[in-house]
Amino acid sequence: MNGLDGMRTVVTGAGGAIGRAVVRRLVEEGARVAAFDVKPPELDGVACAVGADVTDEADLARAVAEASDALGGIDALVAMAGIHASAPTHELDLATFRRVLDVSAVGTFLSAKAVLPGMLAQGNGRILTFGSTAAVRAAPGLTAYAAAKGAVLQITRSIAVEYADRGIRANCICPGGVETPLLSAIDAERTGPDHFKERHPIGRYSKPEEIASAVAFLLSDDSSFVLGAAVMVDGGYSAS
Template sequence: MRGLDGAKILVTGADGAIGRAVVARLNEEGARVAALDLHKPEQDGLACAVAADVTSEEGMIAATATASEALGGIDGLVAMAGIQASAPTHELGLDTFRKVLDVGAVGTFLAVKSVLPGMLAQGGGRIITFGSTAAVCSAPQLAAYAAAKGAVLQFTRSVAVEYAGRGIRANCLCPGGVETPMLAAIDAARVGPDHFKEGHPIGRYAAPAEIASVVSFLLSDESSFVLGATVMADGGYSIG
């Protein structure tokens, strides 16, 4: 993709299945990548690997500073750290609800907040947050996850409007089902028909590499007029 060769990108949630695919794709494009996760990622081709808790403001400030020093600045952020919980809402524990929002919504806020000063100082940057079909479509037993992803979506739109005039493009990528261990575990525990998978008109889940290709596009110069967008990469789930 045009504009990614030599780009300096920080990826949070980099050690998950989608995160690893994103890192691999960015490496292929010639970007320099700093990978961040709760435990230090071990992947080939990294310019920097950082362990940090995205829910800790102090930890994210320190981790971002480490990544920025290693990269020589940060041109782009891919904020994808998140967790999921599935349960009937009347049985959902408050601690679980708070944890899902803390990692998904607060963690995204802290990641974005930590890179904004550097992006403002250098006159621009690109931010991709990770929403979900749950941010725009109703689904049972996903109250915490839907709340977190809905918050991420609206937060991203706000950031996009606030900083567009200062050279920063923010967009929210909303995947549908992706072939990951997390989704496989959810499917295995599902009782009754798999309406989620059946709800994808394309007839399948995405491979992580397919989501990574959309990330690559949104970080590149090819998407220069895409701003504040809800980018659905969901195999048609949201229109089914």
């Protein structure tokens, strides 16, 4: 992909299955990556691995400063940190609802807030957030998750229009089902575990590497006119 070589990139949520695939792809493309997770993730080829709580503004500011020192600045943010919860709305406890929004929505906001001053100072930057098909399409039992991912999408759109004329490009990638241990565990609890998979017209879930390919494209110069978009990478799920 054009423009990824040497790109100084922070990836939050880097320790998960999709995060690891994203980091691996970016490193292969020549990007210099600072990998964030609650505990420093063990990943090959990264410039630094940093433990960070994306819900804690002071801790995140410390982590971003550490990454900026290691990288010599920050050109791009991939805000992947998030958690999942599924329950009927009338059984969903408030603490769980708040925690899902705190990690996904507040964490995305704080991550973007932390990197924006440096991007503004250098006159360019790229912010890619992680939404979901749940940001645009309802499903039973996903009130907290859908609310969080819908907020992520709107945060991203707001940043995109606010800073487009200052050289910063923001987009939101919205995956469908991805083959990860988390989704396997969720499917095991479903009634009819293949139901969600069957609603993907392509007939399968994506592989983490396919999401990583979309990330690479959206950070690259090849997507220079893509701005404020909800990019569906979902095998047709949201179109069906």
